[in-house]
Amino acid sequence: MNAFQPGTEPDGAMPSASDTQSRPRHVEESSATALRPHAEDQYAEELALLAAADDRPRPPGWKLSPQAVVTYLLGDGAKITPKYVGPRRLMEVAVSTLATDRALLLLGVPGTAKTWVSEHLAAAVSGDSTLLVQGTAGTAEEAIRYGWNYARLLAEGPTAAALVPSPIMRAMRTGAIARLEELTRVPSDVQDALITILSEKTLPVPELGTEVQAVRGFNLIATANDRDRGVNELSSALRRRFNTVVLPMPASADDEVEIVARRVAQLGRALELPEVPAALEEIRRVVTIFRELRSGMTEDRRTKLKSPTGTLSTAEAISVITNGMALAAHFGDGTLHPADVASGIAGAVIKDPVSDGVVWREYLETVVRERSGWLDFYRAARDA
Known part of the structure; x- marks a missing residue:
């Protein structure tokens, strides 16, 4: 089986613009007037300050060292504002998890800043928090793996040009952090599409006889809560692929x-x-x-x-x-x-x-x- 290599596509095709850069141009151009800018845009100055002063080792593909990521999240009492108020150790465990081969599951009741922490972690680690899958009861497997441009599929058959990568596939190609919101609301059979991605760090594309191999720096942050109705429990096989960090309600x-x-x-x-x-x-x-x-x-x-x-x-x-x-x-x-x-x-x-x-x-x-x-x-x- 052939593999996607960084910078190339199957059949010798060059990667498209959407694959060589993880964020579309229109996002950057509109950030100044956006109602809610992405974390990497809103806090760009803080991230730049941390990067300039950061002399600690950085894991492959990371924009900041793990220590600097924690400082970004908790603030330094001066120029870096706190993004999360809570136990420092929780953020250290979350950040260190992303530096390993295990994915991160942020668990907690609604309103405990799971999505907020997820976004800021992705912004600090990868400089891009937009590689997002929103989990719902109707989430299809294509949202996690890949889909097809059906007009091109009918005209050309299964080709690399007809393939539509999911945010997770794009994160694998670019060595970035992908995010999956409300994992337990995703149907169980769709959840299991993550197992090979998280364990083998590959995403097979059998229609093309190839696979996507994750570039160093790739990882996944998922969020879930245990208060919603209609929750789909994670299988033991999938749960083993995650390190779980429980975010509590504010202590005081x-x-x-x-x-x-x-x-x-x-x-x-x-x-x-x-x-x-x-x-x-x-x-x-x-x-x-x-x-x-x-x-x-x-x-x-x-x-x-x-x-x-x-x-x-x-x-x-x-x-x-x-x-x-x-x-x-x-x-x-x-x-x-x-x-x-x-x-x-x-x-x-x-x-x-x-x-x-x-x-x-x-x-x-x-x-x-x-x-x-x-x-x-x-x-x-x-x-x-």
Whole structure:
């Protein structure tokens, strides 16, 4: 069996432009006006600073050393901003995994920054976070392996020119990091298409009598959570190909407040929302409510609570505050008030109108109503 060699295609054809560069030109040209720039574009200056000062050994194909990648993720307290707030050891394990022949599985409940960490890892290691497969119940094997341009296939038969590479195949060819979101939502038979890729580092193309061999630097980051319905468990054979890192919810309220405040500020700038002062008080209120309802206990450990059906993740807290800022800026007096976040919190908590509605009303009457300084919020939430 022949193999794809770097820089060549089967049948002696030269690689196409899309194969010789991992990111299309239009992505780079539009990054300045993109609503949400890719991590490697948004933090290009930080990545350049780290690369210039990085004198440690780099694994083959890496843009930065493993130590510099961890610094990029956690920040240095000066010019490098934190992308992840959590245990340093988790990021060290994740980064070191990518330097081995094992793939990385980021596991955690929704809202624990799995996708965020995955994107920033790929940006720091490969300089490209766009080689992405979004897993769904309808994901086909072609999304992981390759597909065909059927017009050319009918006209020419199976040729290299008719083959449409998946993001994972492109990552194998270029020695980059591929990403697969929501792996456990992908059907089990499609998941198993990864086994040969991860164990043999090859992707057979039997229609052409050849295979793609992964270039050094290739690896895969997958994300998954165990709270969604319709989850497809990984086979033991596939699970063995991954090193699993579990991302926890923020350990303390202060950590979660810091995460929410930072992301809200970033989103506000990206969305060009007018600056809303004095948001920290409402951020802490939202975080307190979410943490208490998640844990089923008030902060002082004196009152047990019913928990709603939803996860009340950090990501949802960020969404509630961002929406409140938009309300305050465009329909209020420019200051974030309890009324600006009350309806958003109610919407996040009440996923099931019956059971969650009871949980929320009980929480308002037994906790919020009696809490000092929360009367305005209680009234706004009750009205909402």
